[in-house]
Amino acid sequence: MIIRIDTVSTTPIYVQLRNEIVKGIGRGELSEGECLPTVRQLAADLGVNSMTVSKAYQTLKAEGFIETDRRRGAVVRAGVQSGAQPDERYREKLEGELELLSAEAKIKGFGREEFIHLCSMAFAGMEG
Amino acid sequence: MIIRIDTVSTTPIYVQLRNEIVKGIGRGELSEGECLPTVRQLAADLGVNSMTVSKAYQTLKAEGFIETDRRRGAVVRAGVQSGAQPDERYREKLEGELELLSAEAKIKGFGREEFIHLCSMAFAGMEG
DNA sequence: TTATTTGTATAATATCATATAATACAAATA
DNA sequence: TATTTGTATTATATGATATTATACAAATAA
Numbered sequence: 001m002i003i004r005i006d007t008v009s010t011t012p013i014y015v016q017l018r019n020e021i022v023k024g025i026g027r028g029e030l031s032e033g034e035c036l037p038t039v040r041q042l043a044a045d046l047g048v049n050s051m052t053v054s055k056a057y058q059t060l061k062a063e064g065f066i067e068t069d070r071r072r073g074a075v076v077r078a079g080v081q082s083g084a085q086p087d088e089r090y091r092e093k094l095e096g097e098l099e100l101l102s103a104e105a106k107i108k109g110f111g112r113e114e115f116i117h118l119c120s121m122a123f124a125g126m127e128g
Numbered sequence: 129m130i131i132r133i134d135t136v137s138t139t140p141i142y143v144q145l146r147n148e149i150v151k152g153i154g155r156g157e158l159s160e161g162e163c164l165p166t167v168r169q170l171a172a173d174l175g176v177n178s179m180t181v182s183k184a185y186q187t188l189k190a191e192g193f194i195e196t197d198r199r200r201g202a203v204v205r206a207g208v209q210s211g212a213q214p215d216e217r218y219r220e221k222l223e224g225e226l227e228l229l230s231a232e233a234k235i236k237g238f239g240r241e242e243f244i245h246l247c248s249m250a251f252a253g254m255e256g
Numbered sequence: 257t258t259a260t261t262t263g264t265a266t267a268a269t270a271t272c273a274t275a276t277a278a279t280a281c282a283a284a285t286a
Numbered sequence: 287t288a289t290t291t292g293t294a295t296t297a298t299a300t301g302a303t304a305t306t307a308t309a310c311a312a313a314t315a316a
Contacts, residue, residue, distance in 0.1 A: 010273090012303060019228055026231025039263065049305050054264070065235060070262055070312050090236050097229060098250035100147055101222065103154025106254040107193060108218050119247040122226035126234040138302090140274060167292065177276050182293070198283050198291055 001029045005046050013048055017056035022065060025076055028127030036066065036074040129157045133174050141176055145184035150193060153204055156255030164194065164202040 001024045005016055024030040036042070039057060043050040057074050060066045064087075067077050105115045129152045133144055152158040164170070167185060171178040185202050188194045192215075195205050233243045 014303085022235070023228060023231045026234045038261080040261090051264095051306090052304065055303090057263080068263060071314075073262060087236055090232070094229065094233060094238075095246060095250065097225075098247055099253065100151060101225060101229075102247075102250040102254050103151045104218070105222060106154045106251065106256065107150070108215055110222075112248075112251055115251050116244065116248055118223060119226055119230075120240075120244055122223065122230040123234065123240055123243050125227060126230050128234065142274085166290080168290090179277090179293095180275060183274090185292080196292060199285075201291060 003042075003046065005048065014052050014055040014059065017042075017046075017053065018059045021056070021060060025065060026126045030076050032076050034076045035072055036076070038073050131170075131174065133176065142180050142183040142187065145170075145174075145181065146187045149184070149188060153193060154254045158204050160204050162204045163200055164204070166201055 003017065003020045003024075005013055007013070009016065011019075021030065021036070030036070036057070037045070039050045039053040043053045046053075057066065057068065060074075061068055065077060066074050068074050102115065110118075131145065131148045131152075133141055135141070137144065139147075149158065149164070158164070164185070165173070167178045167181040171181045174181075185194065185196065188202075189196055193205060194202050196202050230243065238246075
C-alpha cells in the first residue's frame, strides 16, 4: 500500500499516517494478520522520523486496529471487531462526528438524499 | 443556545466553539440573520478569553457560516448556501471525512445498513 | 554464542499552535 | 460625547509536535 504524506498540512504527520492505515485496512488493502512495514522502514520511505511512525502505530494499537508482536512487528488485528459486541465508546464518537458533518452539509445546501448518497458511496468503497 | 466547553479536551476551545455554533445553525437553533453573542459576552459566559471567541468567529466567517457587521456584530449568514452551486471544495472535504469514518465503522464491525441508519438519523436531527 | 532487527523508552531540543493578558483602533450607535 | 462592536497588536506561557540521538529487552538468524 502506498502512503502519501502532506508535509504542508496542519494535520500532524502521525495522524495522517494513522488515517491512511485505517483507510487501507477498511478498503482491504491491508488484510487481517498482515504485517505493516517496520517503523524504521516506513520512516525511511516517507522521510520522517521513526518516532513519528512509532507514535502512529501506538495510536492504532490503542484504538484496537493493530497489535504489535516482537517477532512479527506491527500486525493488522484479526477480526475481533467484526464479531462481539459493538464498541459503545466508538459508537458515540461516530454519532458525534456524523452530527457535525450533517450540520455542515445541511448548511452548505446538501439535501438528505445527496448526503445519504455520499455516505453510501463512501461505505461502498470499503471491503465486503 | 447553550454552549458547553470541555476545558480538558484536546480539541482547541475555539474549534469546540466553532463546532457547537455550526451544529446550532444546522439544527435551526440559530436562525439565518440571527445575531450571535458578542465576543466579550460569550467569553465572559464561558470564562475564556475574548480573543479565543474572536478566533472561533473568524474561522466561521472564513468558512462562510457567519458574517460580521460592525453594527450588529456576528450574524448567521443568510441562505446563500442553500441556493447557488454546491461548494466543490467542501464536497471533497466531506467525501474525505466520510471515507475515513466509513473505514473506521467497517473495521469496528458496523454493517452498511447500520452505518447508513446512523447517517440518516444524524441528518434528520438537522432542521428541515 | 554473536549479530541483527523488532518495537519501545528516554532525554534534549526546536518549532508551532494554543490561550491568556493588556491595550488600542476604526466604525457605528445611543 | 460615551459606549459597544469586531479586530489588531504585543507579550507571555504552556503544550503538542517533530526531530535527533541513544539505549533497552525480546526474538531471530548467523
